[in-house]
Amino acid sequence: MQFSKFFNTVLLAVLYASAASASSLVPGAKHATHRVRNINSDVKLETFHPESSFTTFGEGVDHPLRKRDDVSVGDAAAAFVESQLGVKADAVQVKSTSENTEAKHAYIQQKLNGVPFANAVANVAFNKDDKVVAFGSSFVKPTKAAPATPSVKVEDAIKTAEQKLNGKFDAENFPAPSLEYLAKQDGSAALTHVFQVRNEDANTWFEAFVDAHTGELASVTDFRAEATYRVLPITKEVLTEGFQNLVDPQDTTASPQGWHSDGTTSTTSTAGNNAISFKGSQTSTTSQSGSGLQFIFNQSPSAAPTQQANLDAARTNAFYIVNTVHDISFKYGFTESTFNFQNNNFGNGGKANDRVTISVQDKNGVDNADFSTPPDGQSGAMRMFLWDITNPERDGALENDIVVHENTHGITNRLTGGGTGRCLQTTEAGGMGEGWSDAFAEWTEHKDSTVPDYVMGQYVTNDAAGIRTHPYSTSASTNPLRYSSIAQLNEVHDIGEVWANILHNVYAALVKAHGFSTTAHTDPTGSEGNIVYLHLFIDALSLQPCNPTLPTARDAWIQADVNRFGGANKCTLWNAFASRGLGQKAANHRDDTTVPAGC
């Protein structure tokens, strides 16, 4: 019964896929452009994100201003977009730029009547030779556009959104409302009032788009990425965690003032430039247990997690993990100028005052964790909950893979699309967000060149099988997920498993080819496979288009390898991607195992 149902669905997908790739009859066909959001019992929205094209150029092509001196990245990118899409200069606006050692990036918004589009964007990447190496675009040709002057007052728009989204616009702490066009599925362009609406108790945080002529809530950006963990019966033995006293784990190139100072203010608590770890309110941090920034608290697994020493151990551990993720990702290119999370950016670009806030033992949830990523300049908000599967309960802040998973949502949401927090919103891109988060958690735990199967969430669930449907594995019998599996999946964590398993195999292939560095967390200069992998992981996020798909994200990895390593890993990467169905001709959730000639 199960088998024949599955077969029918697959057959349907094959029949319709070529005729109408955007048809809702095809399972998964709207993953790349839509997302259904059940806001609450009264409000259900299907958001639309115009499809992103994505072209990579290997060694690069010239842009129109190449022969001029002193051309900014933004101007060069704007000229390139104009020439590629045949649009005039007044249709193009630079939103942000960033650079790492291998590439410069510009993120562009389409403009009409002097008003930028929220969801019609482009991104252009340049290599060290000032050549264009990647171009993504979701620009649209609207069939009709609303007048650029609103007929609905912004105050009324805010009232509507606050009511529909059950939250508040915080005039003091949120960016001022703006006017932006929104490309709609019917081909029209709606003028919208854009502003944030948050409800801290209910843990919702949206960017609302209210039609400035009809007054209707037209769309949302959901800044929150939730980890909805699959909970399994308690059938396994208790895991034991080994605590260790680490001395000076901070990396002073990534955090020049250490973890407890922003250069002006110093603390002796779990509050610093990159993160603040607290319970309840931000004044409830953990203070040092001894002078000289000692945070030594003996966690007792037999006592309740809320017991004082256990709470302090949890706040300390979460603070340590988020700072360590800050430092590792900084070394590999997630810096101030690429929109990371710091209160003081030390004059290195990007927007400041946005350290990660970590709410430990947050009272608003259980058996879960989440992370909200507003735009650069506003703090990323992590919430860790208790898990009530065991007695005593367990604390997610003490399971490192969960903390790293949540923190990675901030990295992927900031690097994709240039710091807007808007570019992992479709079902497929949101699913990949979950995949990157699992994959980065896995990366941090590798100890040698072996690549064992990886399981997420074993401690909090007290189950060696963890919280995903399969371990991540190089064995296709242990984990049979392939690119085509996505056609049957609708939930972002399920889709994420497909991407994380592909990345597990990419990682294994690179480590097999280049070996393993035991100092990869602090030294990104080596040539070992785990270092190569994390460089490509981070570099590709800046290259890929807004709301990427698995094929465009894969192309970004291939291009990142050209930029940084001259394409040395081309065949290793293609063979690994193709081994799970993401070969050269993979499209519309149909597998392909083709690799380039010579691979």
Ligand SMILES: [Zn+2]
């Ligand atoms: Zn997640």
